[in-house]
Amino acid sequence: MSERLNVKEAIQAKRKNNKSVFVEKMVPVILFLAAFISIITTIGIVGTLTYETILFFREVSFTEFFTTTDLSPLNPTDPKFSILPLLMGTVMSSLIAMFVAIPIGLTTAVYLSEYASSNSRKVLKPMIEVLAGIPTIVYGFFAFTFVTPVLQEVIPILDRTNVLSPGIVMGIMIIPMVASLSEDAMNSVPNSMREGALALGATPLEVAFRVVIPAAISGIIASFVLGISRAIGETMIVTIASGSTKNFTFDVTQSMQTMTAYIVEVTSGDAGAGTTAYFSLYAVGMTLFVFTLLMNMFATYITRRFREVY
Amino acid sequence: MEYIDRGHVQKKMRTRLLLNKVFKYLFLAATLFGLVFLAILITRVFIDSIGWLDFSFLTNRLSFNPEIAGIKGAAAGTLWLMVIVGPVTMTLGVGTAIYLEEYAKKGRLHSFIQTNISNLAGVPSIVFGLLGLTVFVRVLGFGSSIIAGGLTMSLLVLPIVVVAAQEAIRSVPGFLREASYGMGATKWQTIKKVVLPAAIPGILTGMILALSRAIGETAPLVALGIPALIIPVPGSIFDNFTALPMQVYYWTIDSALTAEYLNLAAATIIVLLVVLFLMNSVAIIIRNKFQKRY
Incomplete structure (x- = not known):
């Protein structure tokens, strides 16, 4: 029981x-x-x-850090601390990167979302995203040992370390990011809008540029901003291929040090804890952190603020 | 009465259609540009590594003589790093995801943690290196050891695991939970016995992606001040170490002095890429095979 x-x-x-x-x-x-x-x-x-x-x-005074143009942190007698050469290097390399990444990334997104058949998109998209999975050190190696020598054939005055080559390679690294974020934005534009335009006699090209891109613009711009933020924070490519000359110049054929490369140089150098050079790491790191944080927040803001809801 | 000038439209239509076609191929070319670059990169690195990448390269220790130099130490260092990064990110990442998805009330704290995680994902890796240098290397006194590198790397890839685990948990359908509650299970029993097993493929995919990011990441390790010296193969988490990407870095910058170092760097890159390729293949297999659609 x-x-x-x-x-x-x-x-x-x-x-x-x-x-x-x-x-x-x-x-x-x-x-x-x-x-x-x-x-x-x-x-x-x-x-x-x-x-x-x-x-x-x-x-180090604020004015020296933000207004002078000399940087020589490890000079034993008269060290100078200015962030401007580093900012210049970062801005120039990121600009070059975006010159590559924005046009190619955006057109890739247009092709994938407006022209490619769903089968070829299924093949192409993961292949492009492989670019984003390759470690940046590999890009650095490639920029230094292949892209720079090739560019030197075209531009003989190019230095062995320069901003141009890592800028271009960094741009290619960022293509998948711009392309896939932009494509997501374009995909969320409803098909009825495309069909409406096509019915009125627009060609697919006109649909892409007059209907889809304007409707997806907030997502597209956000992808650009995130791309720039990525370029600013990128370290190994510029460290290897752009060298460590603290140049305040607009000449991209020369070596220029970026903020990230400076951190690498000083941490792997002999700057002991407590020296001014050691503290300067953090001032540069802080600037870098603030820059990228602001850009990321800006990207979130524009996607939220200007998103068209259908 | 005609509203449209037919002749005008037809004349214009031809250029518009031509333009459409031209741009279509231009866009295709742009899409293929990245792939061509990728192909050149891999071919080039592969050619550089020919003759250098053999079994003894994997088993030999580091040496200043390029002929006998190998990556045993670096490979061991990378493995040791994973020994720390794996469990730490798994525990913290999945824990955070469960908290956010199952326990936290959707309110200010929830959105604060969520925003914080997405902001952390955007912080440059070198800044994590500075954090590791200050906290783990100096304040906690770990030195440039495996544990310092591993913890720094864990914090860096944590957001990847959290986001992946959150998505996996979110995709477990509500009726599974309700069935479990209906049978009298408590909240934690439901999570442990129903939600997590259903979410495990997604979580594992995220873990693999996080680990493959950690394997290739160089900048935070450089910032920790890992020396380019020849050091013994590490035996515990408190030993000094070098890792595969670090080895690529040092061999690349020294290739100006010793040309053969370039080949060694290329051979190391091939090893690194093969490891990453295998890991990602496993991730794809897991995703396709075990992910259930409800």
């Missing part, structure tokens, strides 16, 4: 089981701690950068 199972009693027995109640209460707390790590990471980044940057500006 088996005992009859009473649901009510079973539930009450379960409620009294202290262990499982304890587990149920502890789990969210533990999971919250895991989630909190990401907040601690942000606090850690902002905190260390701010703290050491303040120490840096105790020794």
Whole structure:
């Protein structure tokens, strides 16, 4: 004779089981701690950068950092600290990168979303995204050992390390990012709009440029901004292929150091903790962090603010 | 009465159609540009590595003599890094995802953590290197060891795992949860026995993507101040180390002095790319084979 199972009693027995109640209460707390790590990471980044940057500006004035153009951190007798040569390097290399990435990325997106059949898109899109999965050190190697020598055939005055070659390679690295984000934006434009334009006699090219792109413009611009932010933060390509000359110039055939490459140079150099050169790392890192953060936030803002909802 | 000048439209139509065709091929060319570049890159690196990439290259230790130099130490360093990055990102990433998807109330805290994670994903990797240099290398005194590198790398790839795990958990249909609650399971039992098993393919795909990012990432390791010196093959997480991308970096910049280093760098890149290719293939297989559509 088996005992009859009473649901009510079973539930009450379960409620009294202290262990499982304890587990149920502890789990969210533990999971919250895991989630909190990401907040601690942000606090850690902002905190260390701010703290050491303040120490840096105790020794170097704001005006020297932002208005002079000499940078020689490891000079033993008369070190100079100005971020302008680094900003110049970063801006020039990112500009070149975007000259490559924006036209090619956008037209790739137009081709994939407006012209390609769904089968060829299924093949092409993952292949293009392979470009984004290749480690940047590989691009750096390629820029330095292949692209620069090839460019030197065309432009003889090009230095062995220069801004042009890593800029171009960085642009190619960013193509998949611009292309896939722009394509997502274009794909969310409803087909009825395309069909309406086609019915009025527009060619697919006119549909793409007069209907789809204007309708998807917020997503497209966001993809450009994220691309620029990526170019600003990119490190290994410029470190290898653009060298470490702290040049304040517009001449892209010369070597120029970017903010990221400066951090690499000083951390792998002999700057001991506590020296001004060491603190300058954080001032440069802070500038880099603020720049990229602002651009990322700007990208989020324009997609949210100007998104057309259909 | 004619509203449209037929002749005018027909005359214009021809150029418009021609323009459409020309641009179509132009766009196709732009699409193929990236692929051609990729092909040249891989071919070029492969040609540079011919004759240098053999079994002894994988098993030999680092040496200043390019003829006998190998990547045993660097490969071991990369493996050790993964030993840390794997479990740390898995625990923290999946934990964060479960918290955000299952426990956190959709409110200010939820959106704050979510925004924070997407912002972290956009922080340049070199800045994570600076964080690691300050906190792990200096303050906690780990030095340029595997644990310092591994923890830095974990924080860097954490957002990838969190986002992937969140999507995987979100795609588990509500009726599975409700069936579990209906059977009398508690919330945690439901998550542990129903939601996570259903979400595991998505989580694993995200993990593999995160690890392959960590394997190729160089900048944060450089910032930790890992020396280009010849060091013994690491035996524990507190040892100094070098990793595959670091080796590529040092051999590339030194190729100006010793030309053969260029070939060594190319051979290391091939090893790196093969590893990444295999990992991504596994990710694709998992996604196609195990992901259920409800």
